[in-house]
Amino acid sequence: MIEAEGLGMSFGGEEVLGEIYLSVGEGEIFGLIGPSGAGKSTLTRLLTGYLRPSRGSVRVFGRDPCAFGAADRRRIGFMPQGFVLYGGLSVRQNVNFAAGLYGLRLGERRRRVREVLEFTELWKDRRKAASRLSGGMQRRLQLAAALVHEPQLLFVDEPTANLDPILRRKFWEGFEVLRDMGRTIFVTTQYVGEAELCDRVGLLSGGGLAAVGTPEELRRRAFGGEAMELTLAGEPGRLGRHLDALEGVGHVVEVREERPGDGAAASTVRLVVEDADTALPRAFEALRGAEVLSADLIHPSFDEVFVRLVRG
Numbered sequence: 144m145i146e147a148e149g150l151g152m153s154f155g156g157e158e159v160l161g162e163i164y165l166s167v168g169e170g171e172i173f174g175l176i177g178p179s180g181a182g183k184s185t186l187t188r189l190l191t192g193y194l195r196p197s198r199g200s201v202r203v204f205g206r207d208p209c210a211f212g213a214a215d216r217r218r219i220g221f222m223p224q225g226f227v228l229y230g231g232l233s234v235r236q237n238v239n240f241a242a243g244l245y246g247l248r249l250g251e252r253r254r255r256v257r258e259v260l261e262f263t264e265l266w267k268d269r270r271k272a273a274s275r276l277s278g279g280m281q282r283r284l285q286l287a288a289a290l291v292h293e294p295q296l297l298f299v300d301e302p303t304a305n306l307d308p309i310l311r312r313k314f315w316e317g318f319e320v321l322r323d324m325g326r327t328i329f330v331t332t333q334y335v336g337e338a339e340l341c342d343r344v345g346l347l348s349g350g351g352l353a354a355v356g357t358p359e360e361l362r363r364r365a366f367g368g369e370a371m372e373l374t375l376a377g378e379p380g381r382l383g384r385h386l387d388a389l390e391g392v393g394h395v396v397e398v399r400e401e402r403p404g405d406g407a408a409a410s411t412v413r414l415v416v417e418d419a420d421t422a423l424p425r426a427f428e429a430l431r432g433a434e435v436l437s438a439d440l441i442h443p444s445f446d447e448v449f450v451r452l453v454r455g
């Protein structure tokens with residue numbers, strides 16, 4: 144659906160994006176994650192044809208988006224970062240206006256305006272002026288306007304920036320509903336934790352994609368395998384004798400000793416292994432003689448994954 148090859152962008156001789164190779168398939172939520180200024184908006188604008196690349200090529204539906212005609216444009220929706228609607232118009236008038244731009248006929252327009260305002264939970268506010276909406280409502284209105292013509296491919300640039308966690312969650316639930324309807328969603332975010340909610344993720348850093356894959360693939364790539372955490376009872380300090388044996392099972396990345404208030408002590412070992420199912424019995428074998436309180440497969444936070452992948 145989206146193909147970018149050797150895509151690069153410079154402004155006034157300054158390179159913002161180096162060489163981007165990217166492929167986004169039908170019916171997936173693809174998340175572009177990166178810190179502020181990484182070039183997420185620039186890449187989104189290149190993919191939507193609002194900017195012409197300095198180098199390389201983009202294909203959306205097999206065509207150059209800069210050469211899109213009206214029929215091609217109807218197949219994509221774009222929710223940019225800033226508020227670009229008309230403050231003086233009501234919620235319904237704004238969406239109706241967007242529907243007119245896409246050439247929806249009167250009957251269809253009425254039906255779609257209502258559908259998208261219900262989807263974004265703005266129907267009851269349809270008569271309010273856009274300028275009188277809260278920031279989160281304005282964001283939902285932008286989404287409604289981007290969806291009114293039922294695009295197959297939706298680009299959303301930082302839809303959740305500065306929103307409260309509940310509204311952020313709602314946006315992502317909305318994207319899942321759209322994805323389950325077969326739509327493709329290309330979404331950018333600065334919130335690294337939102338990577339978890341995407342089908343595939345691209346980490347944008349230093350003008351290039353540091354990694355692309357499913358959240359699970361990226362986690363595995365960052366740590367070189369699956370991470371397990373074993374907690375052992377007993378005196379800290381005595382764990383050392385087990386470590387060599389554990390190194391034979393996997394790669395010990397962290398050893399932590401805890402002494403809670405009641406005087407009991409425990410040691411926690413974090414181990415990265417090729418495959419947790421086969422490694423677990425071997426870890427128990429290696430720990431013969433120790434009292435294993437718990438053994439869990441852990442999911443390191445995406446912040447940790449991101450830092451590891453970006454540092455390389």
Ligand SMILES: Nc1ncnc2c1ncn2[C@@H]1O[C@H](COP(=O)(O)OP(=O)(O)OP(=O)(O)O)[C@@H](O)[C@H]1O
Nearest residue numbers: 154159177178179180181182183184185186301333
């Ligand atoms: N039209 C432009 N002219 C000159 N420089 C630009 C232009 N658009 C973007 N840039 C520069 O490109 C870099 C990337 O900006 P971009 O907005 O793409 O980043 P971003 O990852 O979307 O950031 P944010 O999350 O803060 O929106 C910035 O240094 C910005 O100043």
